[in-house]
Amino acid sequence: MKRTHSIPLSLAAPIVFIWASGFPTGKLGVAAAPPFLLTTVRLVAAAALLAVIAVASRSTWPRGRRLGHTAVAGVLTYGAQFGGCYGAMSIGVPASVTALVIAMNPVLTAALAAVLLRERLSRTRIAGLVLGVIAVTLTLGGQVLAEGTLNPGLLLVLVGLLGFSAGGLYQQRFCGPIDPRAGGAVQSAAAAATVGVIALFEHGQVSDWPQAAAVLAWLVLVGSVLGITCYLRAVAVGGASRASSLFSAVPPVAALLAWPLLGETPTIAAVLGIALGAASCALGTRPDRRAPDVEARPRELTA
Numbered sequence: 001m002k003r004t005h006s007i008p009l010s011l012a013a014p015i016v017f018i019w020a021s022g023f024p025t026g027k028l029g030v031a032a033a034p035p036f037l038l039t040t041v042r043l044v045a046a047a048a049l050l051a052v053i054a055v056a057s058r059s060t061w062p063r064g065r066r067l068g069h070t071a072v073a074g075v076l077t078y079g080a081q082f083g084g085c086y087g088a089m090s091i092g093v094p095a096s097v098t099a100l101v102i103a104m105n106p107v108l109t110a111a112l113a114a115v116l117l118r119e120r121l122s123r124t125r126i127a128g129l130v131l132g133v134i135a136v137t138l139t140l141g142g143q144v145l146a147e148g149t150l151n152p153g154l155l156l157v158l159v160g161l162l163g164f165s166a167g168g169l170y171q172q173r174f175c176g177p178i179d180p181r182a183g184g185a186v187q188s189a190a191a192a193a194t195v196g197v198i199a200l201f202e203h204g205q206v207s208d209w210p211q212a213a214a215v216l217a218w219l220v221l222v223g224s225v226l227g228i229t230c231y232l233r234a235v236a237v238g239g240a241s242r243a244s245s246l247f248s249a250v251p252p253v254a255a256l257l258a259w260p261l262l263g264e265t266p267t268i269a270a271v272l273g274i275a276l277g278a279a280s281c282a283l284g285t286r287p288d289r290r291a292p293d294v295e296a297r298p299r300e301l302t303a
Helices: 009-030 035-056 064-090 095-102 105-116 123-147 152-175 180-199 209-262 268-284
Strands: none
Touching (some): 009 064, 035 064, 064 095, 064 152, 064 180, 095 152, 095 268, 105 123, 105 152, 105 209, 105 268, 123 268
């Protein structure tokens, strides 16, 4: 058992900023390049960089059946999430709306874990789930009313959310603890291969090479490497529950960044949805009151 502490602002602030910046930055990326091509190149670059780091640090690589399970988890977690988000933003879904939906991951994961893994779902987390459903419904409904029609991109965002949550549960059930460097390289490579097949059939081409290159550099170096490093440090300091609760601040920060960068002025429905979404994430990632202020070491689960 390892006693945890509060996460300092000097660590929490960069995590929230990095995660939030990925949404408006991604929107800039799909304005310069086709979404699935952008996703594929990002994942290939991340896989290569993580592989170099893994080899240099002599990380333990997944083998045998776990290797296959790790690849499947990567396709769900990274392929579905990034492909869904970038595809949605390329056809008009605002970055702030995308951020809100994806930020529901901790709440949806808790609900799916209760159903599929028979984990206990406390009343507080149930309240968070209900608020999350209201937040997403309000925000997406406001988007439909604003456009006068159902944007198919909204369905892609939901696919991204479902893949993100399902990938985490799949990894917990079939992979157990894996090294984030070697495992991340395998997961990114598997996701790149899957999304790359889709990219072969999409239309369009890179229209702004400097902008696309700048976006990819930010997403890979800052988002994939620095962001994950800071998040893992937050988990080590404050535990998984406290670290996950930081995502409640991502949607409002993403909305603030999207305003000057993209000119996306949040609608009243979006503002209300973001506020409810933040409350939902805070409740959904709140530790059980009856649990001591410690985090158990991850327990390996076998197939």
